[in-house]
Amino acid sequence: MKKKLISAPYIIWMAVFIVVPLMMVAYFAFTDGDGNFTLDYIANVAQYTNIFVRSIWLAAIATVICLIIAYPASFILATMDKKHQSTMIMIVMLPMWMNFLLRTYAWMTLLGNNGIINRALGLIGLGPYKLLNTQGAVVLGMVYNYLPYMILPLYSVIVKIDKMLLEAAQDLGCNSRKVLFKVVFPLSLPGVMSGITMVFVPAISTFIISRMLGGGSNLLIGDLIEMQFLGNSYNPNLGAGISLVLMVIVLLIMTIMNQFDSDDEDRVLI
Amino acid sequence: MKKILYFLVLTSLVFSMSGCRLQHINEDEDEEVQTLTVENPEFYGRFRDKGISINVYNWGEYISDGSDGLLDVNAEFTKLTGIQVNYSTYATNEELYAKLKGGGASYDIIIPSEYMISRMIKEGMLQKLNFDNIPNFKNIMDKFKDKDYDRGNQYSVPYTWGTVGILYDNTAIDIPEEDIDWDILWDEKYADSILMFDNPRDAFAIAETLLGYSMNTENPKEIKAAAEKLKEQKPLVQSYVMDEIFDKMGAGEAVLAPYYAGDAVTLMDEYDHISFATPKSGTNLFFDSLCIPKSAQNKEAAELYINFMCEPDIAYATTSYIGYSTPNEAAFEMLDDEVKENGISYLDDEYLENHTTVFVNMSDDANRLMQDLWTEMKSTQDNEKNKWVVPIFMLSCILLSIFILIRRAMKKKKDIF
Amino acid sequence: MKKISKIYMSLLLLFFYLPIFVLIVFSFNTTKSRSVFEGFTFDWYVKLFHNELILTSFRNTIIISLLASVLSTILGTAAAIGINNMKKLPKATALNVNNIPIINPEIVTGVSLMLLFVFFAARMNFSFGFGTLLIAHITFDVPYVVLNVMPKFRQMNPNIYEAAQDLGCNSVQAFFKVVLPEIMPGIISGFLMSFTFSLDDFVISYFTSGATSQTLPITIYSMTRRKVSPEINALSTIIFAVVVLVLLLKNVIDKKSEKEMAI
Numbered sequence A: 001m002k003k004k005l006i007s008a009p010y011i012i013w014m015a016v017f018i019v020v021p022l023m024m025v026a027y028f029a030f031t032d033g034d035g036n037f038t039l040d041y042i043a044n045v046a047q048y049t050n051i052f053v054r055s056i057w058l059a060a061i062a063t064v065i066c067l068i069i070a071y072p073a074s075f076i077l078a079t080m081d082k083k084h085q086s087t088m089i090m091i092v093m094l095p096m097w098m099n100f101l102l103r104t105y106a107w108m109t110l111l112g113n114n115g116i117i118n119r120a121l122g123l124i125g126l127g128p129y130k131l132l133n134t135q136g137a138v139v140l141g142m143v144y145n146y147l148p149y150m151i152l153p154l155y156s157v158i159v160k161i162d163k164m165l166l167e168a169a170q171d172l173g174c175n176s177r178k179v180l181f182k183v184v185f186p187l188s189l190p191g192v193m194s195g196i197t198m199v200f201v202p203a204i205s206t207f208i209i210s211r212m213l214g215g216g217s218n219l220l221i222g223d224l225i226e227m228q229f230l231g232n233s234y235n236p237n238l239g240a241g242i243s244l245v246l247m248v249i250v251l252l253i254m255t256i257m258n259q260f261d262s263d264d265e266d267r268v269l270i
Numbered sequence B: 001m002k003k004i005l006y007f008l009v010l011t012s013l014v015f016s017m018s019g020c021r022l023q024h025i026n027e028d029e030d031e032e033v034q035t036l037t038v039e040n041p042e043f044y045g046r047f048r049d050k051g052i053s054i055n056v057y058n059w060g061e062y063i064s065d066g067s068d069g070l071l072d073v074n075a076e077f078t079k080l081t082g083i084q085v086n087y088s089t090y091a092t093n094e095e096l097y098a099k100l101k102g103g104g105a106s107y108d109i110i111i112p113s114e115y116m117i118s119r120m121i122k123e124g125m126l127q128k129l130n131f132d133n134i135p136n137f138k139n140i141m142d143k144f145k146d147k148d149y150d151r152g153n154q155y156s157v158p159y160t161w162g163t164v165g166i167l168y169d170n171t172a173i174d175i176p177e178e179d180i181d182w183d184i185l186w187d188e189k190y191a192d193s194i195l196m197f198d199n200p201r202d203a204f205a206i207a208e209t210l211l212g213y214s215m216n217t218e219n220p221k222e223i224k225a226a227a228e229k230l231k232e233q234k235p236l237v238q239s240y241v242m243d244e245i246f247d248k249m250g251a252g253e254a255v256l257a258p259y260y261a262g263d264a265v266t267l268m269d270e271y272d273h274i275s276f277a278t279p280k281s282g283t284n285l286f287f288d289s290l291c292i293p294k295s296a297q298n299k300e301a302a303e304l305y306i307n308f309m310c311e312p313d314i315a316y317a318t319t320s321y322i323g324y325s326t327p328n329e330a331a332f333e334m335l336d337d338e339v340k341e342n343g344i345s346y347l348d349d350e351y352l353e354n355h356t357t358v359f360v361n362m363s364d365d366a367n368r369l370m371q372d373l374w375t376e377m378k379s380t381q382d383n384e385k386n387k388w389v390v391p392i393f394m395l396s397c398i399l400l401s402i403f404i405l406i407r408r409a410m411k412k413k414k415d416i417f
Numbered sequence C: 001m002k003k004i005s006k007i008y009m010s011l012l013l014l015f016f017y018l019p020i021f022v023l024i025v026f027s028f029n030t031t032k033s034r035s036v037f038e039g040f041t042f043d044w045y046v047k048l049f050h051n052e053l054i055l056t057s058f059r060n061t062i063i064i065s066l067l068a069s070v071l072s073t074i075l076g077t078a079a080a081i082g083i084n085n086m087k088k089l090p091k092a093t094a095l096n097v098n099n100i101p102i103i104n105p106e107i108v109t110g111v112s113l114m115l116l117f118v119f120f121a122a123r124m125n126f127s128f129g130f131g132t133l134l135i136a137h138i139t140f141d142v143p144y145v146v147l148n149v150m151p152k153f154r155q156m157n158p159n160i161y162e163a164a165q166d167l168g169c170n171s172v173q174a175f176f177k178v179v180l181p182e183i184m185p186g187i188i189s190g191f192l193m194s195f196t197f198s199l200d201d202f203v204i205s206y207f208t209s210g211a212t213s214q215t216l217p218i219t220i221y222s223m224t225r226r227k228v229s230p231e232i233n234a235l236s237t238i239i240f241a242v243v244v245l246v247l248l249l250k251n252v253i254d255k256k257s258e259k260e261m262a263i
Helices: A003-030 A040-078 A082-097 A100-111 A116-123 A135-158 A163-171 A176-187 A189-205 A209-214 A221-229 A236-259 B002-028 B041-047 B073-081 B093-102 B114-122 B135-139 B182-186 B200-210 B220-236 B245-250 B261-270 B299-309 B312-322 B329-334 B349-355 B364-379 B389-416 C002-026 C043-050 C052-084 C088-103 C106-124 C130-155 C159-166 C171-200 C203-208 C216-224 C231-262
Strands: B053-059 B084-090 B156-169 B194-197 B237-241 B256-260 B274-277 B283-291 B356-358
Touching: A003 A040, A003 A236, A003 C052, A003 C088, A003 C106, A003 C130, A040 A082, A040 A135, A040 A189, A040 A221, A040 A236, A040 B364, A040 C002, A082 A135, A082 C002, A082 C231, A100 A116, A100 A135, A100 A209, A100 C002, A100 C216, A100 C231, A135 A189, A135 A209, A135 C002, A163 A176, A176 A189, A189 A221, A189 A236, A189 C106, A209 A221, A221 A236, A221 B364, A221 C106, A236 B389, A236 C088, A236 C106, B041 B073, B041 B299, B053 B299, B073 B084, B073 B299, B073 B312, B084 B093, B093 B114, B093 B200, B114 B283, B135 B299, B135 B329, B156 B182, B156 B200, B156 B245, B156 B261, B156 B299, B156 B312, B182 B200, B182 B220, B182 B256, B194 B200, B194 B220, B194 B245, B200 B220, B200 B283, B200 B364, B220 B237, B220 B364, B237 B245, B245 B256, B245 B261, B256 B261, B261 B274, B261 B312, B283 B299, B299 B312, B312 B329, B349 B356, C002 C231, C043 C052, C043 C231, C052 C088, C052 C130, C052 C171, C052 C216, C088 C130, C106 C130, C106 C203, C130 C171, C130 C203, C159 C171, C203 C216, C216 C231
Parallel strands: B053 B084, B194 B237, B194 B256, B283 B356
Antiparallel strands: B156 B256, B156 B274, B156 B283
């Protein structure tokens, strides 16, 4: 039996619905409305440099915060009593199962000027602070939505670290801080790397979080793309140009992150 | 684990109880419900049992949905004609345009505003209506027929009209209504409490009025000046929104918002702390009309829907629920005097004549310029960053990956020896 | 140390659950206020169950997710078998292309599919709706199935297939009796994964949906952009309850099978 043939339907599917669409994005990015070749749109992307900068910046902050929060959490989870571990993982992952629009909406109601947080602060005589419609709120939304994506890979790497190694390090005279930095951290690096990509990529391209929590004045790349296709300034060619640049940025980040990984050949990301 | 179980028991309790409540509430609602009478029911029966459905694309909060004892328009239509209605919503004219122009979605009914109608006519996106199928067109007042945007009324049937004004929180703003004008939206006293239109046309119109230009100016200099004005306002703006203002104004999150008069009426009904001012320096007068786009699959059923929307009872339910002014004579007659004279919905002819401007479709160049400036305005930040950041960022990424690759290759070599 | 980690985890859980908890509490509020609780009611749930739009979009979501995940499971399993038997270079290429929808930002996938559909819609006279949504969902679902099934081949002893043939099975029998049971866990987890991704997807659906067949996330999005009614809170509560229920069920089943394994 020719076993290879059985994958033919999907190979065709991939060609039509993965490769061709990406080529269409490139086609739109390099042509104008009448189909003539032009570099204008790609060049025009430079106009929106500040949006790219802001997106990269906010996504980077969110990623770092996620890493800082998630690392101890994954460590605690991984070293927990085996009996409770799976339950605890489930509890941590559970919010991720709610639709992200609802989760983000929840923060909208919490952060408002008359929201619960400001009311609670008001009771102890503070505030009200401007929490909603700020860049801080956007970062918070990213952290809240993507934190589980950081915890999961970290946890699965740390839990696999041989406990004997830690004991051996201690026997050889490392204090617990040294064990953490010289043994655990280097061994968990692949998890850190895949966690970073899993948070950074969706964070940089999100388009709802900034609209809901950022008040529409902190546009991110995702919002910009959406505006060109279905929003207030219809211009699909420019939108395709921006998408193309975004894709290149993401691919670059992925290749860099991949470099840190071991040479495991058909290891797949995520 | 136990706690979660308790939680589950609780929620299941909730559901069983809500089931009980269900019947109870229905009994309550039976009083003073509006009922529908149409002149000619047979007229609507043509498509019954043919399994037809139409796709209606309307503004958010722009149809009576059966609350407040008013008619549920779409449900009544289905009941009367047997035609299913797939109803979805958009927030701005520009969104509607993008969805029609760039998307493969086919709609049978859309409700654009006047300037968008003339743009769509110009670009061949609308179908001519067959008025034999819309006898209720006679209900429309003559002064709303044959307007500039659609001379001879070939493409559109007026749905609602209204003006733009300023919604404000009367507990926070202690200024007499007649003194409120557009410049209050630039007042630093209200920084972070101002909401602003999230669509270019309405936002630019305000800035242009304030600068003393026409709302329909195509002069690039004037458009650019208006963009500067909007940029100046940006630090004061809490957020750029459309229908979110219902929530934000209602909950007291913001104190000032320019918006459509009809929605102001709705909000004022619900909240005492909200007032509405129609600026003396002039404002925009808009007409939203029912149209059928080129991509429509069921033109005749769509015309039936348009005719249905012009039924006095339906137009009355619409105008009562959404608060926008009606062009429908019969429905207008049914309204309470209180509504007719609230000073918001039906402004006197003198004001409408002298102080309002109707948008016209601008040239493609002016449209493009406005859109570009709008995006630019929305994306600027107070501290402009260097243009080179992204290229440098990308370059350093490339260099870093090359470096790692080389290092790896060298390591491999070492391993071999 | 134990104490610190306990405090840390409680804080983390507070961060995760506080917003959801607040959403749930205010689904029972008598007024529309989102910050002051003024009384207890089930009205919003009643309204929700009368909201035709939400009910239809819920139905659409279920239909599309089920259909998309079943079709992608079949397509993906077949693809995994074929790809597994390829030579090194085509295999690597196929896997890399397969990974594109996973790696690519969702919005780019959505936009690219939209451009493709628009191109064909204009030429083949169809409009956006159920078909385009289904194709889009399958496109981002299959890669997860492939990724879940592929490793199972690596774990499998390659000789058992031949052994089965030696013992008299023809190749079809050998596949269904020997190979399929071996890779079944991968297929199931691939199916579940693609089903949940389909259920939850907003971004790609947003760009590929049309006038009909709106899915629940799209409806939720348009709800958040209008006058917000606590119905949305009621909806969240129900979704949350269902998720808790499903995960609990899964946990119980897992525990049971573990016990059986032990025996």
